[in-house]
Amino acid sequence: MARTAVASVALAAALGLACGGTSEPAPSVPRVDFVDGAIEPILHAGQSVVIEGFGFGDAPGTVSFPRAGGGQVGAAVADSTWSDQTIRTTVPDSAASGAITVLSAQGQRLPAAVRVLPVAAFDPTTLVWTPRPVPFPRAPVGVALAAATVPAGSGVTITVFAAGGAEPLGIDSAFLPDSGVYASAVQPGGLVSAWVRQRDLPIPRAFAAAAVANRYNSRFAGSALYLLGGIGPAGRAQSGVYGAAVDGGAVVRPFEALQPLPAPVAGAIAVVRRGRIYVFGGADSLGRPQRGVYVGRIAVDGEIDGWYTEPALAVARAYGGGVVLDDRAVVFGGLQDSAPPGGGLDSLPARLATADTAAVSLLSGFLTGGWAPAAPALPDGRSQFATLDLGDQLLLVGGRYPGDTAGTAETLAATIRGDTLATFAGVSGVTAISANGGPILVGPAGIAWRDADGTAHGLVLGGFNLRTRLRTAGVWGF
Incomplete structure (x- = not known):
C-alpha cells in the first residue's frame, strides 16, 4: 500500500518538549521499550496490546501481569504473534498495576511498568x-x-x-x-x-x-x-x-x-x-x-x-x-x-x-x-x-x-x-x-x-x- 510522509522538523529543543525525555536504548540491549505505544501505559482488562522491545527471541515465551490480590497471572499470547521485537497479548481480567514480565524461551526476564485500571461497566x-x-x-x-x-x-x-x-x-x-x-x-x-x-x-x-x-x-x-x-x-x-x-x-x-x-x-x-x-x-x-x-x-x-x-x-x-x-x-x-x-x-x-x-x-x-x-x-x-x-x-x-x-x-x-x-x-x-x-x-x-x-x-x-x-x-x- 502506498504511503507518503511529511518529514518532521527538529523543533523539540526549541519547544523544551524533551525536558524529562529519553532516547531509545541501543538495539543490542534486551528490553521492553513500550507497551500499547507508551512508556508506562494505563490499561484495562480485556484490552489488546502490543509489547515492543528487543531480545524476546523468535521462539514463543510467556507474558505475565501482576494479579489483583497478589501473585502473577499469565496473559494469552498466540505463537504467531510472538517475535524477537514484538508480542501481541491481551490484558487478563484479574490483572493489576505493577510490572509485567516478558519471559523468553531462553529464560530472559524483561520487566515493564504498567497501570491497570478497572472498568466499571457504564449503563x-x-x-x-x-x-x-x-x-x-x-x-x-x-x-x-x-x-x-x-x-x-x-x-x-x-x-x-x-x-x-x-x-x-x-x-x-x-x-x-x-x-x-x-x-x-x-x-x-x-x-x-x-x-x-x-x-x-x-x-x-x-x-x-x-x-x-x-x-x-x-x-x-x-x-x-x-x-x-x-x-x-x-x-x-x-x-x-x-x-x-x-x-x-x-x-x-x-x-x-x-x-x-x-x-x-x-x-x-x-x-x-x-x-x-x-x-x-x-x-x-x-x-x-x-x-x-x-x-x-x-x-x-x-x-x-x-x-x-x-x-x-x-x-x-x-x-x-x-x-x-x-x-x-x-x-x-x-x-x-x-x-x-x-x-x-x-x-x-x-x-x-x-x-x-x-x-x-x-x-x-x-x-x-x-x-x-x-x-x-x-x-x-x-x-x-x-x-x-x-x-x-x-x-x-x-x-x-x-x-x-x-x-x-x-x-x-x-x-x-x-x-x-x-x-x-x-x-x-x-x-x-x-x-x-x-x-x-x-x-x-x-x-x-x-x-x-x-x-x-x-x-x-x-x-x-x-x-x-x-x-x-x-x-x-x-
Whole structure:
C-alpha cells in the first residue's frame, strides 16, 4: 500500500518538549521499550496490546501481569504473534498495576511498568447530565478539548485543557477566533474546577483538534499539549500544528510551530490512540469536506515524527465523529457538502448517517487497507456533535439531526467490545441536557475519562443553543 510522509522538523529543543525525555536504548540491549505505544501505559482488562522491545527471541515465551490480590497471572499470547521485537497479548481480567514480565524461551526476564485500571461497566440508561457550576470563561464555540491522565499514588489526576474557540459574528455566518488556552483540574466525582488561563496560542484558532501526550499514552517521557488545524482569523481552515510543554496540569512553555498537517482542515475527526494522532476528513479553506486521512506518531522527543497520508475516506466528511478500536478505525456522521465555518445552524445541507471502516495495524498504527461501508450507521443523519469514548461505550452528544429542535435524540450510545461497535441508540428523555434546563446543543466540544476506580465521566462544553441560535458557555457533565 502506498504511503507518503511529511518529514518532521527538529523543533523539540526549541519547544523544551524533551525536558524529562529519553532516547531509545541501543538495539543490542534486551528490553521492553513500550507497551500499547507508551512508556508506562494505563490499561484495562480485556484490552489488546502490543509489547515492543528487543531480545524476546523468535521462539514463543510467556507474558505475565501482576494479579489483583497478589501473585502473577499469565496473559494469552498466540505463537504467531510472538517475535524477537514484538508480542501481541491481551490484558487478563484479574490483572493489576505493577510490572509485567516478558519471559523468553531462553529464560530472559524483561520487566515493564504498567497501570491497570478497572472498568466499571457504564449503563447509558442511567446517564444524567448535570450542569457544572463554572462556565467556560471565553469564546465557547469551536473549542478544542483534551484530557491528561496522570497516575498519582493509588489514584489518578485528571486535567482538562481547552484551547482556542470563537465568538460568533452575525449568528453562525462568521466567527472571531480566540487564542486563549485554559486548564481545569478535575475534582472527585467528575466536577471541574475553575478554568485557569494558560499561555496563549501564537495565533487564534477555532474548530481545531487538541491532544495531550505523556509517558502514559505515548513514547514521550515528558508531557505536551498539541493543537491541530482549525479556522484562523480570516475564517479559513489552517494546516498549522502547535505544541507546548505541560507540567503539573499547566502549560509551562510557549507554544511553538511543529510540522504542519499535509493540508488545511477544520472540523476534522481527530482521535488519539496508542501514541498516535489520527486525523480523518475535515473541511478545507473553502469549507468543502475532505477525504484525507493522516497519522502522526508522537516521538520520544515530543515531536510528531512525520504526518503519513493514509488511504482516503470512502466519503468526504467534516464535523463528524470517529473512533480507533483494536484493529480498525470507524468514522460516522458529519457533513458531505460545503458549509460555513463550524457547519452552520441551518437544516441544509443534509447530514450523513453512514459509517465507514478501515483495518488498522495494532503494531504500526497505520491503516492496512481501504475504507468500506460499516455497520452500524447512525439512526439519522447527524453532524456537529461531541464524541465521548468511555472505553466500553461511545456517546454522541448534541448536533444537528432530524427532530433536534425538540431534543428527541440528544445523546446516542453504542457499546464497544474489542473491534465491535454495536448499534447506536438514543438516550434522552429526562436524562437530557435540554430536558434539565439546558440548551439544545449544536457543535459542543466533548471529552471523557475514567477515575482510578474505573468510574466513567464525560463533559461537554460550549457550542450553540439551537433554541436561541446564540452561543452558550455552559459546561455539562456526568
